[in-house]
Amino acid sequence: MKYCGKIIVVLKEGVFDPQGVTICNALHTLGYGEVVGVKTGKFFEVMVEVESLELARKRIQEMCDQLLANPVIERYSFEVEVGK
Amino acid sequence: MKYCGKIIVVLKEGVFDPQGVTICNALHTLGYGEVVGVKTGKFFEVMVEVESLELARKRIQEMCDQLLANPVIERYSFEVEVGK
Amino acid sequence: MRFGVVVFPGSNCDYDCYYVLSRVMQIDTVWLWHEDRDLRGCDCVVLPGGFSYGDYLRTGAIARFSPIMASIRKFVQEGGFVLGICNGFQILLESGLLPGALLPNRDGHFVCRYTYLKVENTDTPFTRLFSPGEVIRIPIAHHQGNFFMPFAELEELKKNRQIVFRYCGPHGEEDERFNPNGSLENVAGIASSDFRVLGMMPHPERASEAILGSQDGKKLFLSLITWLKENQGGRN
């Protein structure tokens, strides 16, 4: 079966996000005064071919821990859906 | 009211995603043979202070069109939630 | 004749361009601040390399909204010359002043090195002093120089001879081995259909003095300068 993991990786609380600050400033300049803050992160879509949803979940979590997120500064969340 | 827009920007179909390929290869090297493909994208969390959910939606869509995504190569999707 | 070099926050090849134009080429050159609207009578505006706004969102994405870009858009409509180098090229693409987009390099990292380029079109004011098919040596330095555009548009570009430079080998070999970043068909620089806006990833200003190892970039500046001289500024 094919499963698709959708993973979002963001900086931990308190970790400085210069990109977010710069984008927030740019939005203000463009007239979006209502913006009070921007955070940036990464998005990954990982397609796996395994037997079960649980296994897909387990493996994707392992990938996040090992490669996709940097535990020193980032945290992640993900959802797994069936195939495409 | 505060609203939080969660925006995902990914490359359009047919646009080559070198980072995705690199990550896919890295996952294979790490022993995740079950991975059949990786796509990368960006994630933004934009906090806005406006009167209504509709307005928040409308403005965030405008931000995406104007700044956050490049329509030549990217498409976006977003959700808006209340508060933090 | 006057050239202008635009400074965006984060530009870092602005001074290099200014130096080549004013000292090496001995041309009247002025600084243009990104918040200016007045182009101060320039015949050619240079958008220099660097990391405008840190390239924090996408390369060139934020700079394109600088007030000066509105003036530049108008300037282009009036037939003014614009040269975008590296980040400048990225800004031109984001602004829609040139077609296409630049993706991250194929290998995933920044690459700084000399490359060979084939001059594919010498019938432009920027390249008229090169001989057709000439192979020149100019360095690149970028993280996102991987040129992309949908197939149909690319065909159109080719038909109009808008591809001005391609990466190649020392003897003009146009194959993948000499493609430093994964660009579609080794594209290194393109022009607008009227050849008045040129965007390129390689840095001609880094190859304009013998002491730096190549003077091939100088010929590009010289081409435009002689064209402007012959056409008295050339605005139509």
Place this chain on the structure above:
Amino acid sequence: MEEIERISEELGLRKEEYQKVVEILGRVPTPTEIAMFSVEWSEHCGYPHSRRWFELFPRQGHFPALFGEDAGGIIYDDLAIIFKMESHNHPSQIEPKQGAATGIGGVIRDILGSGARPIACFDSLRFGPLEDRNSRYVFRGVVEGIAFYGNCVGVPTVGGELYFHPAFRGNCLVNVMCVGVAEKGKLAQAVARGEGNIVLYVGNKTGRDGIGGCSILASQEFADGEEKRPSVQIGDPFTEKCLIEATLEALATGFVVGVKDMGAAGLTCSASEMAAAGKSGVELDLDRVPLREEGMEAWEIMMSESQERMLLCVARGREEEIRKIFKKWGLEAEIVGKVTGSGRVTIIHRGEVVADIPANELTAPPVYTPPRKRPTYLDEVNSLSLQSLPLPTDYENVVLTMLSSPNLCSRRWVYEQYDHMVQTNTVVLPGKGASVLRVKGKKWGIAVTTDCNPVYCYLDPYRGAQMAVAEAALNLSACGARPAGITDCLNFGNPEKPDRYWQFVEAVKGIADASRFFGLPIVSGNVSFYNENPRGTIYPVPTIGMVGIIEDVEQAVDGVFKEEGHIVVLLGKVREELGGSEYLRVIHNLEAGPLPSFSLNEEKALQELLIELISGGFVVSASDVSEGGLLFTLLEACLAGECPLGVMVNVEPWNSLRMDAVLFGEGRGRVLLSLREENYSKVAVMAQEKGVPFAVLGRVGGRDFLIRNGREVLVALPVLDLKERWESVLS
């Protein structure tokens, strides 16, 4: 009262230090004061274990030297060349990319603080073995971080070093150097003076980044459930770039009295050192400090190591003009205090005085000279006997094996990720020896290198350090430059362990003696202790960064062969020595001394000769013999150009010696030249006049890397293949 002593201890202040603080203040210190003393008196900032040894360093040389708060330099012509090396070892081990990035950012601000425009960076890097997964992760992250920050900020990274060894597993070394240039009369100082003048805070907002030792304070004293963990510093090169431009623009107005970057120990360090240097006082109102996070306590604000911030002292009445410049560049610029005549650093938070300390006391940390003892390993590792070592039977095999050592392979994969050309001054690009920069509008140029061989320093810290100085000087002379000044970065283990401290002191003496002999002032530097973990300590690494002046930059040469037919010559003696060599390590799995013989006099003669030869235009290429010995120096000369060239060499003149020692010995005082035929006799005569041994090795040319001993072919390998192998080890 007891509570405050506990905090003090947990922040790393010793009992007697706490007593001293009480004495200075004449009362029980506040938590903010304790925090300030703890950072200001830390090794990181106050150098209590190392400071007294710096008195050994020469401060004068061939060119006038300059000494500033954060960086020093030399004067040449009408310009000051400012340089400084910094370590960012611990942060890079924890978070390689951001650790290395913020290291670059920090050293650039040190240069900026002296009023100079940063023109080049260098990175001297050491990691655990490349085969190790974690070491490889750290290595790649560090390179990525330097590229990410350096490229964006627009200061070219034009050279460095790279070395892999198990001693750095768990403790990588990331030493970064920056060079800047200013008009000599327009340097800035790190002072606050003139009662009533304004203290201006510029740059990024202050967050809880890098509040290292304070985490304890956070968890036990101030935290009410909420998380206040210190966080890793994240580099913001875009802000740094704007900060460079804005600061230089502000300094040009003439209304800036003093400036200092907020680096280690943040606001505490800059405020107190500026006050002490100006013999004045400073009063800060922390409520006006731009904060990134809510609810920050005074001690957090005072200790934060948020990056891309500077503190300025501005002439009263001119503050709006200066603020406008920073605002134009999109930066924060807030008036946070004023200069007083009290001689004290006074900190106000939420309307209350939370610290009030005499500035000169805060900036005068205690000095320690712990016991030191010669390590016992030294005798063991310095007893190599060559007789017992088998000679290779297949030299080609040896060459190919050594070629794939990450310590001898091409560094191209690294330096191509760095923008090494921006600012258009790089005349000799990385990968060809020392890096050479022109100075626009001048005939002369600047040459820079960094050097240190950790194995040498492990086998013999005193001589290893001397050899690092000698190697750097020879690197510079080999491009035609006269060595002019030194910055150092001293990386060692825990100074409270007697064997580590002994290594440190020996290395300092080695640097001091060699640089005095060569007439080179040590204008700046940095110490990084505690580079160890439960599994062991690093090898001692006193990295030398050296700057030289080349009178006519168009005469500069690099180490690469240029044309077929040129004659290849060796200057200096060939001896039967292999101590400390990469050959022993890679082929015989031996790390053993004694180090090869080495003479300061011979080095000096060679330096002088090279400068004369190159300024006379008599040589085409020159490179000093170092890691990998004569053979690898030859190989690099063949391979490092865009198109590799072959060479034909005959080593018959030395066939009475062990051939492996001839080819791979790392004896110092030797330089490989290539010359045009017509200059041959001239060069021979000049070498003879200087008493430098001179021997012809062969000629450039052919498709092979060909080494013969008489008629016997030792190595014959096609250069195109070699180049491909040599360049693919790291990628």
